[in-house]
Amino acid sequence: MAPKMEKEMLxxxxxxxxxLVVGLEVHAQLLTKxxxxxxxxxxxxxxxxxxxxxxxxxxxxxxxxxxxxxxxYAMKMGLxxxxxxxxxxxxxRKNYFYPDLPKGFQTTQDKNPICVGGFVxxxxxxxxxxSIALTRIHMEEDAGKSIHLAEEPDTLVDFNxxxxxxxxxxxxxxxxxxxxxxxxLVEIKKLVRYLExxxxxxxxxxxxxxxxxxxxxxxxxxYGKKVEVKNMNSFRxxxxxxxxxxxxxxxxxxxxxxxVSETRxxxxxxxxxxxxxxxxDLNDYRYFPEPDLSPVVISEEWLESVKASMPPLPRxxxxxxxxxxxxxxxxxxxxxxxxxxxxxxxxxxxxxSSFKAASNWVMGPVKSYLNEHNEHISDFPIPAKxxxxxxxxxxxxxxxxxxxxxxxxxxxxxxTTHSPLQIAQAQNLIQESDEGSLLPIVESVLAENAAxxxxxxxxxxxxxxxxxxxxxxxxxxxADPKVATKLLTELLEN
Amino acid sequence: MKIDxxxxxxxxxxxxxxxxxxxxxxxxxxxxxxxxxxxxxxxVDTTGVEPLTTMSSEVNVMRxxxxxxxxxxxxxxxxxxxxxxxxxxxxxxLE
Numbered sequence: 001m002a003p004k005m006e007k008e009m010l011x012x013x014x015x016x017x018x019x020l021v022v023g024l025e026v027h028a029q030l031l032t033k034x035x036x037x038x039x040x041x042x043x044x045x046x047x048x049x050x051x052x053x054x055x056x057x058x059x060x061x062x063x064x065x066x067x068x069x070x071x072x073y074a075m076k077m078g079l080x081x082x083x084x085x086x087x088x089x090x091x092x093r094k095n096y097f098y099p100d101l102p103k104g105f106q107t108t109q110d111k112n113p114i115c116v117g118g119f120v121x122x123x124x125x126x127x128x129x130x131s132i133a134l135t136r137i138h139m140e141e142d143a144g145k146s147i148h149l150a151e152e153p154d155t156l157v158d159f160n161x162x163x164x165x166x167x168x169x170x171x172x173x174x175x176x177x178x179x180x181x182x183x184x185l186v187e188i189k190k191l192v193r194y195l196e197x198x199x200x201x202x203x204x205x206x207x208x209x210x211x212x213x214x215x216x217x218x219x220x221x222x223y224g225k226k227v228e229v230k231n232m233n234s235f236r237x238x239x240x241x242x243x244x245x246x247x248x249x250x251x252x253x254x255x256x257x258x259x260v261s262e263t264r265x266x267x268x269x270x271x272x273x274x275x276x277x278x279x280x281d282l283n284d285y286r287y288f289p290e291p292d293l294s295p296v297v298i299s300e301e302w303l304e305s306v307k308a309s310m311p312p313l314p315r316x317x318x319x320x321x322x323x324x325x326x327x328x329x330x331x332x333x334x335x336x337x338x339x340x341x342x343x344x345x346x347x348x349x350x351x352x353s354s355f356k357a358a359s360n361w362v363m364g365p366v367k368s369y370l371n372e373h374n375e376h377i378s379d380f381p382i383p384a385k386x387x388x389x390x391x392x393x394x395x396x397x398x399x400x401x402x403x404x405x406x407x408x409x410x411x412x413x414x415x416t417t418h419s420p421l422q423i424a425q426a427q428n429l430i431q432e433s434d435e436g437s438l439l440p441i442v443e444s445v446l447a448e449n450a451a452x453x454x455x456x457x458x459x460x461x462x463x464x465x466x467x468x469x470x471x472x473x474x475x476x477x478x479a480d481p482k483v484a485t486k487l488l489t490e491l492l493e494n
Numbered sequence: 495m496k497i498d499x500x501x502x503x504x505x506x507x508x509x510x511x512x513x514x515x516x517x518x519x520x521x522x523x524x525x526x527x528x529x530x531x532x533x534x535x536x537x538v539d540t541t542g543v544e545p546l547t548t549m550s551s552e553v554n555v556m557r558x559x560x561x562x563x564x565x566x567x568x569x570x571x572x573x574x575x576x577x578x579x580x581x582x583x584x585x586x587x588l589e
Contacts, residue, residue: 032559039562048580052570053563059573069559090547097510099584146587156581159570284508289547294555 010247014254020246021214021223022175023135024238026188027166028198029142029206030073036141036165037064037107037293044204048158056163058103064292066091070165071114071296073197074139075306077167078115080191080313081134086112087298091139091290099157100144108140108168110287114298120171120191121315122183127329132184133172142166167197173212173223178239178246185209185235190314194339202234209238213245215253224249224259229273231265241266244273317342325355334363340377341367344384351388354395361391365409382412390420397433397480399424433480435487438471441479442487445470456492464488495529497522 035042038055054062071089078085092110115137123129144162146155169188175181189200189207200207209232214224229245232238244266249259264273314336321332336342341362348358366387370377390408393399399408403424411423424430432438445467446453456463464485471484502522506513513521576583 034559034561039557039560040564041561047567049570049582050564050567052565054565057565057570066556067559068556071556095508099582099587147581148587153586154576154583155585155587156578157584158581284504286508289545291548294548294550294552296556297553 010250010254015247015250017217018215018246018250018253019218019220020176020178020242021173021216021226022181022242023173023212023226024171024175024181024184025210025212026169026171026185027142027208028077028169028188028192028200030070030165030167030197031199032067032069032073032165034067035163036067036070036139038163040163042164044206046160048156048160051160052162056102056159064107066293066296067165070139071298072306073165073195074114074137074167075298075303076195076197076310077169077192078118078137079307079310080195081115081118081120081137081169083115083118083134083137085298085303086114086116088112089114089139089296089298091293091296092287093290094285094287096285098143098146099155100146100159100162102144102159102162106141106143107290107293109138113138120184120187122180122187123333124179124183130180132174132180135170135172137167137169140166140168173214173226178242181211181242182235182239185238187314189235190337194311194314196311205233208233211238211242211245213242213249214259215246215249224253225261227259227261227273228263229266230263230276231267233268237266237268240268240271241273244271248273311339312342314339314342317346321345321359325349325359327355327359331356331359331363335359338377344377344380347384348388348391351385352391352395354391357391357395358388361387365405369413381414381416382409383416386412386420393420393424397431397482399429399431400477400481403429403431403477428476428478430478431480432475432478433483435483438475438479438483438487441471441474442484442491445474446488446491453492464492467492495526495533497525497529501525 030036032042034040035056038053040051040053040056042051055064075085077083089109090112091107093105094108094110095105097104113136115134118134118137119131120134121129121131142161142164144157144159146157148155171184175184185202189202192198192200192207198206202208211229211232212226213229214226216222216224227245227249229241232241245264252259260275263276265276266273317336318329318332321327321335322329327335335345344366345358345362348362349355352358366377366380366382369375370380390399390404390412394401394404398421404420407427407429408420408423411427412418412420415423418426432441449467449470452463452466456467467488468481468484471479471488472481475484499518499522502513502518502525505525506518506521571577571582574582
């Protein structure tokens with residue numbers, strides 16, 4: 001825990017007068033094999049300056065060439081968010097000097113981003129749904145990596161990351177709380193992972209987020225002056241930075257001080273932001289069209305083929321699971337958290353109609369197996385069809401739930417050659433649900449406990465549990481409890 | 495179009511160039527001349543003409559997402575003004 005701050009916290013009475021306004025800019029590194037304008041590999045974690053080419057290093061006389069997969073991935077994200085896809089795309093140069101930018105400009109899109117408009121639906125912890133509008137999504141290249149070490153007199157630069165493709169997803173200032181910002185990031189991550197265009201890992205930097213934060217009095221029409229906050233490397237830290245900025249800005253406004261439009265950096269240790277002083281009074285990027293790249297024109301045919309290749313999206317599956325399978329929202333949320341789990345559950349539901357039971361199995365035993373073994377669902381040993389068979393066996397009363405979960409399921413994880421029915425038979429776990437074969441057992445239990453039968457008949461109904469236990473014992477645990485209870489009650493009541 | 499000294503200062507800062515008073519004054523004159531010359535283009539009526547972004551009429555000059563030739567680590571670092579075994583070295587940048 002951080003030491004208690006001396007500073008007085010703002011009272012809820014004061015903060016409730018103000019409204020928080022946030023827009024997020026998310027950079028997502030695309031999962032292509034090669035860079036956006038050159039054929040260098042994009043793998044993470046290689047030796048420094050080994051994934052470089054003359055194009056990446058910006059040597060004179062070299063010509064970049066667009067990686068068509070980057071355009072395709074950007075289109076996918078746009079289609080998933082309901083954006084309008086720009087048909088005539090021109091790249092632009094954003095000019096500034098920084099040592100990790102080898103060319104002295106970043107190749108990006110300016111006036112005509114590939115995706116315009118659109119929205120991201122989010123669900124808050126209390127179940128409220130809200131739509132966050134998008135301004136744009138555009139394609140651009142990543143910069144290299146500068147390493148500033150305290151003991152080094154110089155800054156070290158690694159250009160492996162320079163030219164790795166990015167999409168930048170810019171939201172409208174529609175976000176009104178840190179919870180909404182968090183939910184928005186969760187949704188973006190889910191989308192890029194479903195689309196398989198980015199692995200969405202903020203801790204490793206494959207997804208990065210800057211926040212534009214301002215405050216205004218509730219009911220005000222005009223936005224306050226915005227502050228850009230950078231350097232947050234987790235969803236949690238984005239939420240913390242926004243909370244801190246809100247407090248800081250409200251405090252300034254309360255004492256009549258002006259908010260400076262500036263860039264601030266978040267410090268995860270203190271949970272506060274600090275000004276990043278830049279010498280340049282204002283950013284002047286002098287954008288102009290990139291003359292070295294020909295325009296990218298998206299034909300109807302190309303757009304249609306990308307549309308046809310779209311996977312099911314988390315929202316669609318969520319609603320399908322709730323509406324068609326009648327699952328609680330909680331279940332649908334957990335199951336659609338990753339596409340692979342959702343698809344496994346989908347397959348399960350093609351083979352069984354016990355949807356809720358199927359959901360319980362996936363959320364419970366299946367997920368805990370994967371967590372325990374740190375495995376991906378694609379490595380899960382039990383095919384959906386076999387698990388569905390087991391679920392149906394429980395449903396039909398052929399095996400008890402406890403036999404299924406404690407004996408058959410663990411065996412199925414080890415033995416993929418036998419069906420659950422074969423395993424149940426081999427382990428002698430098939431329940432007696434046939435009244436004809438259970439009746440003699442029930443009758444003998446009652447005959448052996450004549451005194452207890454009399455007690456039961458004189459009102460001690462609780463004894464039914466004792467009779468049940470006896471039936472189970474005699475049947476070696478194989479009696480179907482439902483059928484046994486029915487028979488016992490019938491005989492005792494007569 | 496008249497270029498003033500403040501504009502020269504701003505542009506030279508953005509371009510990371512330095513001028514003494516005399517050169518700045520010469521640059522001011524040169525840039526004014528260059529802009530005046532280019533300004534002649536304003537005489538042409540360009541209503542309804544899309545901005546020209548490339549000299550070629552080619553579109554969709556793209557490549558497949560395949561990896562190819564790289565510079566070797568050594569060759570890549572060869573032109574670095576300063577380097578070590580792994581990295582390009584530049585004057586310390588503090589944020």
